């Protein structure tokens with residue numbers, strides 16, 4: 231497929247990530263999504279309910295009456311039935327009377343619900359859920375007290391088996407539709423290149439990194455809807471509250487106070503609770519940052535966990551991201567937590583003066599211990615510093631990397647060159663270095679490149695070279711630093727690979743490309759370009775053939791999906 235040079239990248243993406251009917255589906259809901267819905271607006275709905283809070287049948291007929299027109303109107307409340315889950319966990323629903331397609335956040339397959347239309351599109355609409363009329367097929371009790379209010383895990387009330395099924399289906403659908411590969415033979419057929427999803431053994435407490443935000447307004451649940459806390463509504467807006475937690479769904483400005491997250495380690499939760507308590511008491515010495523006025527000091531709190539490379543015991547890192555470069559303000563808090571938790575081997579302060587949401591500091595101060603933690607993976611030890619990427623589910627990363635290695639189909643005679651693109655701290659390349667001639671890793675973040683080099687040295691690996699560079703801004707010199715690789719491993723972040731990089735890979739003609747992705751939509755788009763390009767800007771007669779698609783569940787209770795796709799050069 232030729233890509234016209236006059237077609238902007240953005241336009242190209244939106245055309246290819248969704249078929250024409252769904253091409254303008256947004257990545258998040260508009261600002262008045264369910265979780266940010268005001269109490270007043272909730273009251274305006276006046277949905278009659280029985281004593282159990284279930285809508286009465288007369289209410290349903292109310293909805294049926296207004297939904298008679300085939301095309302729903304913005305603001306209209308409709309009774310829907312959810313049939314399946316689309317990418318990012320949006321429920322694919324149909325209007326009960328007309329069958330009109332509506333995408334609705336938090337709707338689950340089999341659920342009957344009332345939803346309000348927020349956007350009308352050609353051939354479909356988008357809505358947010360107001361009320362469940364009857365629960366979905368695979369309902370389970372969500373164990374987290376914050377479920378429904380927190381933007382973190384949205385699938386806790388869906389049985390794990392059903393989560394897996396939805397993820398597997400989404401990967402297969404995206405590859406078929408966006409990647410234009412059509413339907414593969416079913417997963418259990420010997421000719422199928424679509425593999426069943428690999429489940430995750432731990433469904434909770436699997437995350438080794440959590441990022442919390444500070445805010446000046448506490449965001450709590452009032453009845454069924456989210457609003458600022460009662461106290462905050464009644465006080466002078468200049469009076470500052472202290473909030474530390476996770477964002478309400480889709481909201482950059484609403485922080486739901488959280489003192490316990492079921493995805494992280496129990497000790498990390500104890501550290502979080504202590505920092506919460508200290509923050510509440512010392513709000514004037516350590517004021518939280520206000521995303522609207524851009525005033526304040528504390529922006530983010532990141533807690534990472536790893537393991538001591540000798541004893542295997544838990545190690546923790548706390549990273550305070552602040553707006554202002556005054557590390558001395560943090561010292562009382564640092565002394566307080568480090569005295570209570572011997573597991574805290576590293577406390578750092580990243581200073582980020584920007585007004586954006588980034589937590590990467592322009593400057594870093596080590597306030598306690600060393601500037602890194604360690605972790606074991608695939609028999610190696612990795613040093614991880616505050617701003618370096620490391621797979622957030624260590625146990626499942628073992629499984630992921632094992633699958634990557636299998637897909638590389640290494641000869642094992644140390645003759646092959648491997649190019650490890652988007653290599654982070656070098657973990658994938660280093661884990662296969664003993665079986666190849668040389669690994670060349672490319673990475674944008676200088677700290678991650680430094681970690682990768684240190685990790686190679688620490689593990690006695692001499693055949694790995696790590697180079698810092700931006701793979702979205704390739705120059706004509708790219709490729710001069712390394713010999714032609716036999717195998718390319720690419721693991722880009724969510725936007726996927728730049729057209730220039732895809733074009734480079736098509737010219738490079740490595741025997742095999744193993745594409746690891748945390749975004750199957752952009753991955754499918756890139757697979758289409760690598761396998762179906764003919765002439766045009768991407769030029770070349772080179773084509774790859776898709777031989778293996780392996781979804782791996784790294785993130786239970788969320789709709790995030792990881793997959794490994796393998797391409798072989800067509801001869």
Ligand SMILES: C[S@@+](CC[C@H](N)C(=O)[O-])C[C@H]1O[C@@H](n2cnc3c(N)ncnc32)[C@H](O)[C@@H]1O
Pocket residue numbers: 619620621651652653654655656657658672673674675678699700701702703721722723748
């Ligand atoms: C999904 S992570 C994968 C890291 C590594 N492969 C691993 O398994 O730990 C993507 C990595 O790409 C890096 N990255 C993002 N944009 C980049 C760019 N434009 N050029 C080079 N590296 C980039 C990120 O810093 C991050 O380390």
